Amino acid sequence: MNPGNTPVLETGRLILRVSQACDFERFAEVLGSEEAARYIGGAQSRSAAWRRFLQMPGAWVVQGFGMFSVIEKSSGRWLGQAGPWKPDGWPGNEIGWTFHPDSWGRGYASEAAAAAMDWAFANLGWDDVIHCIDPANAASQALAQRLGSRNLGAVKLPAPYEDAPSDAWGQTRAEWSENRKRFA
Template sequence: MPRIALGPAIETERLVLRVPQREDFDAYADMIGDEETARFIGGHAPRAAAWRRFLAMPGAWALQGYAMFSVIEKASGRCIGQLGPWQPEGWPGTEVGWAFHRSAWGKGYATEAGFAAIDWAFTELGWSEVIHSIHPDNRASQALAQRLGSNNRGPGKLPAPFADEPIEIWAQTREQWQARRRAASD
């Protein structure tokens, strides 16, 4: 069966961000099957349930024209996580979210991919703001949001089935993003 390109591919120094493909599923299932890795992204799930969750991203690409990218490590060619624009029904804003396989933690991949995805969301999607819905106990994601230039705006609310999960909304406007990017390049 021929592969249909549903969206762009973005290259950074060490990564390729692209629409999820079938060959990314094993890495995704491994990530979602790990309790610690999946703790703040809807909880761990067995392989069959992970498959249904995995299909949400290519489905969103097909219907919305955007969703999280699979993050591919150039050196190995392996999928190390998902990151990118995300706005399901009832979501509190235009989010750039992330989830990375434990083997990719601490290597700067999320920051590298985050800069590329936020640039893309502002320039290609025309978003005026980017948010990150982060559990108050998720210190690693809070630190990433800060590295990306977002600030904590306080408590937020997700739609069901996550309505009872506490979250904080980290955010920045396109103008704030652009000002930081200009300052960094000066």
């Protein structure tokens, strides 16, 4: 199923598509885990996770973009989310990511984020991207660096995240054009 004719991206190991109801169980596991959710607002109840899950398909309908669900081709398993995200008041054009703990450390996030950056630059007219990362989140900082992004300094996120520390990591379209060659 491809709701609303939204894009489906493929990489060597992954399919990136709009979220579907069948993705929710693993999404709820991520948001229910204090460790996995510590840098994205903290652990949440299943009902709160459901409301948050609905944000991405809604973003696709309203804005024409949102984070993709990242699916492992070989198993069909939901691994996480990656892609463009820019709610009202956000400090820039974000390419963000969140992955299930059982997929950490396998290169899925960099593969998905690279594909999402390609798509965003090709389809959204963006001239730059950022990744809003908690200064304590070393794993996401390392991923941003692998993508070629650099720390641009502290940013203030809108409510309800206004008290969460965040640095913007980012790069321009021209920089991505050069950095992308590492992922070819």
